[in-house]
Amino acid sequence: MSTTLRISEAASIALHSMSYLAANHGRLITSREIIATLKVSDAHLMKVLQRLVKAGLIRSIRGPNGGFLLSKSPDQISLLDVYESIEGRMQPGSCLLGTPVCRDKKCILGNLVDNVNKEVLDYLSQKNLTQLGEAFKGDGND
Numbered sequence: 001m002s003t004t005l006r007i008s009e010a011a012s013i014a015l016h017s018m019s020y021l022a023a024n025h026g027r028l029i030t031s032r033e034i035i036a037t038l039k040v041s042d043a044h045l046m047k048v049l050q051r052l053v054k055a056g057l058i059r060s061i062r063g064p065n066g067g068f069l070l071s072k073s074p075d076q077i078s079l080l081d082v083y084e085s086i087e088g089r090m091q092p093g094s095c096l097l098g099t100p101v102c103r104d105k106k107c108i109l110g111n112l113v114d115n116v117n118k119e120v121l122d123y124l125s126q127k128n129l130t131q132l133g134e135a136f137k138g139d140g141n142d
Contacts, residue, residue: 005120011086013040013048015132018082021058022074022129023136028067037136048086055085074129083124090121 007015016038021029035045049068052058057077059069070077084090095102095113102108 005116007083008087009044010048010051011083013038013045014052014082014086015079017045017048018052018057018070018077018129019132020136021068021070022077022132025070025074028061028065028069030067034068051086052082055081057081057085070129077129078125079127079129079132080121080124082129090117090124 017034020034020037031042031045031049034040034049035042038045049058049060053060053068056071059071061067061069080090095107107113
């Protein structure tokens with residue numbers, strides 16, 4: 001089955017990791033715990049977490065009792081903050097058909113691409129980690 005709207009595996013790992021940290025806000029979370037919960041590779045997770053640290057969204061505490069914490073309250077971090085820390089600034093208007101053949105002509109899809117991009121951008125900017133963290137509540141982690 002194919003889907004039009006996709007995000008990269010790294011962005012998916014970032015959003016899921018951040019929602020897990022939000023659901024466990026205030027508790028130091030190890031990378032092993034995130035790996036076990038999300039079923040992702042250690043190497044890929046660590047690259048994503050490094051980017052989140054660099055973006056200032058999480059803090060890393062080193063050592064045997066170390067782990068990761070959100071750097072601010074979950075309600076102050078939007079999904080767009082997380083997405084853009086991995087993918088870079090969201091660029092509206094990219095062609096869904098691969099190579100933009102229409103160029104200066106009217107797009108054969110009309111305003112569809114612009115409308116979808118705007119809707120995704122609005123959604124990601126209006127949702128915060130508190131709302132996303134609810135997905136992991138009740139797993140015995142709160």
